[in-house]
Amino acid sequence: FISTFILFLQVLFEVKFFWFSFAINFIIMLTQLQQTFPEIKEEIISDVLKWFKQDAEKTKNVLTWLTENTTNLQQQHCLMRLFKYFGNKLGKEAISQTWKNYNQIYNDTLVKLKEICATSDLNESQEENELKINREMCLHILWNILKYPKHIKYRQIHKQALYNYLFQKCYTLGADFEKVLVDMEYHLQYFGFKKENDIWCYQYDYSQLLHLWSCYCYFISEQIMYVYSVVNKTNDINI
Structure with a gap:
């Protein structure tokens, strides 16, 4: 004690x-x-x-x-x-x-600063949603090609179907559709897709799988919190 x-x-x-x-x-x-x-x-x-x-x-x-x-x-x-x-x-x-x-004047300044913060939060939220839509779509496309590299249906994306899907996602999340569409087309070209009439086509090339895997890993690292839901929803999106 x-x-x-x-x-x-x-x-x-x-x-x-x-x-x-x-x-x-x-x-x-x-x-x-x-x-x-x-x-x-x-x-x-x-x-x-x-x-x-x-x-x-x-x-x-x-x-x-x-x-x-x-x-x-x-x-x-x-x-x-x-x-x-x-x-x-x-x-x-x-x-x-x-x-x-x-x-x-304190009260007037307070009101204005709250407005600025609200606008800033809205812009950040919109930008995050735009990135989220593109990343989910890219993960979906890359996953299907990597998992089924010889299946032609996963290497063809109908332009109108892609347009409709992205439009609906942007409408739901309040994202800028035009920006999302432009970014998505850039990603498709970077992956190796080529636009042929109304279809985005990816020619099977075994040597390019490493490039696609690298792209997939990049999006995984950028959006870890969404990976589980995206991978489990890949069969729910038909494009």
Whole structure:
């Protein structure tokens, strides 16, 4: 019991010493930053220092930014709140520019930044869907040729059927159909397909299987999360 109690006291002492050192270091950094940024109020400096977990460079960077874009304590609080909310999504420059465009009015800036984020998220989602559609289609085509290299039905793709399938996928996911179609035709040509009237044809060439396998591995690595569903759906798509 005594040894356990002694161990407990040692741990308690180490924890207290750690927090004591942490607090002393925080006070020293806070004092230094107050001297470097006299225009910024102590509570703001303390807030930024805590936000960045006492990372001196990041703290100085944001304090410099606040100095350049604010003139009083209220503005410092407002801009710091905007940075915490949007900093990881938009960056300081976009935030400060919007802040200036809306005459440093917090509510107006907040609304506009939310709109920008919503548009950005929508564009990213659309781009991801376009890539997803193309990758799934490429995996499907490559898998069938690699698995059945001599079966002619897997080496012929009817243009209209491909068009209809991609159009439906784009409509469902809200993707840009024209972009998806152009990218898909580029991939087909890269795989070795040639357009003959209304059909994309791939001439069987054993020496090209390594090239197709390399392409397949590339799409697998790019879209690992979709591999299982794509491979198991290859027989459900007739093109």
